[in-house]
Amino acid sequence: MRVAIIGAGLSGLAAGCYARMNDHQAIIFDQLGWPGGLARSWNREGFRMDPGPDLIWGHEQGTSTHVLLRELGVFPRRGVSLVRWGVTDEKGQRKVEITSPLKDLERELKRMAPADVDLIEDAMDACSSMEAGGLLDTLASVPSDLGGLSTSLSVRWKERRYLSYLRGAWTEPMAEWSERFQDPFLQRMMSSLCAPESPAWLGMAMLSLATKGELARLDDGADGLVGSLVDRYMSLGGRFGLRSMVKEIVVEGDEVKGLRLSDGTIEEAERVITASDGREVIYRMLDRRFLDDEIERRHREWKPSTPQVSVSIGTSRPMEGLLPMATVLLDSPLAMGTTPNLSMLVRSYDSSGGYAPAGKGLVCATLKSDWQFWYKLRALDRRMYEEEKARVGGEILKRLELLLPGLSQETELVEVSTPFSAWKVNLGHEGAPSGWSLTEEAMSSRTIRTLPGLKGLYMAGPWAVPALGTQGCMFTGKHAVQKMCHDEGRAFKAIAPLG
Numbered sequence: 001m002r003v004a005i006i007g008a009g010l011s012g013l014a015a016g017c018y019a020r021m022n023d024h025q026a027i028i029f030d031q032l033g034w035p036g037g038l039a040r041s042w043n044r045e046g047f048r049m050d051p052g053p054d055l056i057w058g059h060e061q062g063t064s065t066h067v068l069l070r071e072l073g074v075f076p077r078r079g080v081s082l083v084r085w086g087v088t089d090e091k092g093q094r095k096v097e098i099t100s101p102l103k104d105l106e107r108e109l110k111r112m113a114p115a116d117v118d119l120i121e122d123a124m125d126a127c128s129s130m131e132a133g134g135l136l137d138t139l140a141s142v143p144s145d146l147g148g149l150s151t152s153l154s155v156r157w158k159e160r161r162y163l164s165y166l167r168g169a170w171t172e173p174m175a176e177w178s179e180r181f182q183d184p185f186l187q188r189m190m191s192s193l194c195a196p197e198s199p200a201w202l203g204m205a206m207l208s209l210a211t212k213g214e215l216a217r218l219d220d221g222a223d224g225l226v227g228s229l230v231d232r233y234m235s236l237g238g239r240f241g242l243r244s245m246v247k248e249i250v251v252e253g254d255e256v257k258g259l260r261l262s263d264g265t266i267e268e269a270e271r272v273i274t275a276s277d278g279r280e281v282i283y284r285m286l287d288r289r290f291l292d293d294e295i296e297r298r299h300r301e302w303k304p305s306t307p308q309v310s311v312s313i314g315t316s317r318p319m320e321g322l323l324p325m326a327t328v329l330l331d332s333p334l335a336m337g338t339t340p341n342l343s344m345l346v347r348s349y350d351s352s353g354g355y356a357p358a359g360k361g362l363v364c365a366t367l368k369s370d371w372q373f374w375y376k377l378r379a380l381d382r383r384m385y386e387e388e389k390a391r392v393g394g395e396i397l398k399r400l401e402l403l404l405p406g407l408s409q410e411t412e413l414v415e416v417s418t419p420f421s422a423w424k425v426n427l428g429h430e431g432a433p434s435g436w437s438l439t440e441e442a443m444s445s446r447t448i449r450t451l452p453g454l455k456g457l458y459m460a461g462p463w464a465v466p467a468l469g470t471q472g473c474m475f476t477g478k479h480a481v482q483k484m485c486h487d488e489g490r491a492f493k494a495i496a497p498l499g
Contacts, residue, residue: 001488004029004259004269006246006285009037009426010470011461012275013229014477017072020236022485022493024271028233029241029259036226037426038433039470044314046357049415051310051364052222055083056470057209058133059216064141065471070496072474073232078224080216086323087189090331092403094185097323102128102211113183123190123204130165130201132208140472143447143465143479170201171440177203185329192327192343197303199440220353225470232497241267249274249285249457256456271456273480278463279429282451290451302442304432305462307419309336309369311396314413318350318361319404328365334399336392337373346400360412363404365396371431374420389416428463434473435462442466449483458484 003019005012008030019026034040041050058065059080069075088095096108106124110117164170169177175196181187193203209215218225245262249272258268274281279299282291326346333340349355349362356362378385393414401407419431428435436442443466449459459465460480467473478494485492 001025001271002269003027003271003273003484004267005273005275006030006259006281007037007275007461008032008035008240008242009275009461010039010225010229010473011467011477012037012273013226013233014068014072014474015273015275015460015480016233016238016477017229017236018478018481018494019273019484020233020238021071021495022481022490024481024484026233027239027241027267027269029244029246029261029267031243031245031427032425033243035230035240035242036222038422039222039226040425041221041223044312044415045413047312047314047360047362047413047415048221048223048355049312049364049417050221050223050355051308051312051366051417054217054221054470056080056216056218057214058137058471060133060214063133063137064475065137067496068141068471068474068478071478071494072229073235073497074218074225074228077228079219081219082213083210083215083217083325084323085210085215085325085327087192087327087329088403089185089329090399090402092321096189098189098207099210099213099215105211109186113181113186115182116186119180120186123207126165126170126201126204127208127211130204130208132205133212133214135165136205136209136468139443140468140475143482165201165204166444170204171199173197173440174200174203188329188342189327192329195306195437198438199443202438202443221355229474235497246276246285248287249281251286251289251454254453254455256454271458271484273458273460273477273484274464275461275477275480276463277426277428278435278459278461280427281459286451286454290454290457292452295448295451298445298448303437303439304428304430305434305437306368307371307374307422307431308433309367309392309419310417311365311367311393312413312415312417313363313365313393313397313400313407313411314356314415315361315363315407315410316412317359317410318356319348319363319407319410322346322348322363322404324348328399328403330399334367334395336367336369339368339370339373341367344396344399363400363407365400367396369419371419371423374418375423375431378418378420385420389418392416434467435464436466438466438468449480 002025005028016026039052086097177200178190248260250257256272344367347364393416423431458480460476
């Protein structure tokens with residue numbers, strides 16, 4: 001059976017690996033000249049810019065994520081390093097390390113915000129009892145819509161421990177839930193744990209992972225991960241069709257027959273897995289022919305993930321006084337396009353892992369922005385677009401100078417990546433970097449992996465299934481192949497490489 005996969009990001013690469021493990025011929029098409037999508041880095045004057053996804057959790061032996069990464073050849077080839085994460089105000093006067101042990105964090109928060117003692121105890125109790133690694137591992141790895149009744153019962157049995165956090169007040173948007181706190185610093189710290197529209201339980205899960213030492217980075221970052229996936233796929237006999245824009249999914253009657261590329265070439269295939277923007281697939285490649293009311297409603301009402309601006313600053317020495325990952329709460333709003341930011345995520349690297357030349361450092365700040373501002377500016381006036389990027393870089397440098405005195409004098413390079421930059425890579429709707437936003441509705445709605453009335457097409461990636469992080473994207477590729485094998489009446493196979 002020949003399978004054509006659209007998109008060579010993490011989801012598409014995983015789908016290709018599992019398709020080959022199950023004896024399907026597989027070819028992955030992508031409009032870019034390299035695999036990986038947004039999970040990639042690039043070099044500037046010896047510094048490695050890597051604003052893509054880099055956090056994983058639930059990677060310990062015995063978890064589904066560990067099994068996934070072994071099957072895909074990432075473990076044991078890549079190691080992990082635990083992440084230290086803190087929250088600080090703009091001048092570094094109030095700060096807390098949230099990767100501290102839970103009891104230490106609780107004691108520090110109570111000292112900082114005595115008026116919020118009861119709420120702090122509620123949050124710490126949730127972090128202690130939630131088993132966040134198991135919760136997120138279950139939600140990402142065991143789809144209740146695959147495998148019939150026994151799998152559904154198994155999922156419900158695993159979820160029983162978490163049900164109290166998946167309903168009630170914990171399902172409120174994080175921005176609303178955090179308003180309960182009286183202390184402004186603590187309120188904003190809690191709000192920053194996940195996207196403001198995401199349910200509060202997801203923020204508590206992130207806090208739980210941090211305090212239990214379960215947040216980690218893969219060695220060699222996004223490039224290392226993509227390299228492992230590509231090597232695994234190629235070793236299984238998979239093929240690529242890079243620099244190949246898919247114009248149309250070819251359908252005869254109610255069955256897919258292959259792909260039509262932008263140069264007119266027809267690539268025959270009995271199965272197609274899409275790991276790209278679902279809107280592009282449904283509305284352009286299939287010309288709206290296979291829709292129902294629910295799919296249309298989701299594309300009309302669901303919120304895409306928020307576009308981002310990333311500013312990478314290369315320095316003549318590693319910056320001291322900053323944890324490897326820090327959420328900086330700003331004293332006044334910082335506008336990115338038309339989007340005001342009251343916080344930014346700042347990651348700090350030294351020369352280990354190849355992020356900076358020996359003896360130097362790299363600081364990367366990420367903020368929310370909006371698509372239309374950058375898209376229109378780039379389309380109307382390239383010079384003004386570049387000037388705005390320079391202004392943003394300068395403004396971030398000035399804000400970070402409050403936290404890192406002397407940063408401007410140590411700066412050798414400033415590189416700004418906008419939502420337009422990301423869109424050129426993944427062509428995601430409105431520059432959304434990771435598909436659908438993780439709202440309560442999106443995360444609790446039924447999964448749609450196929451389209452009504454169409455045989456042979458399967459959907460993967462965060463536009464098909466709201467995906468929890470890096471491993472969540474790869475799980476969607478695995479699940480698409482599981483669904484394909486199920487429909488073919490075949491047992492699904494997954495074998496980790498030797499060694």
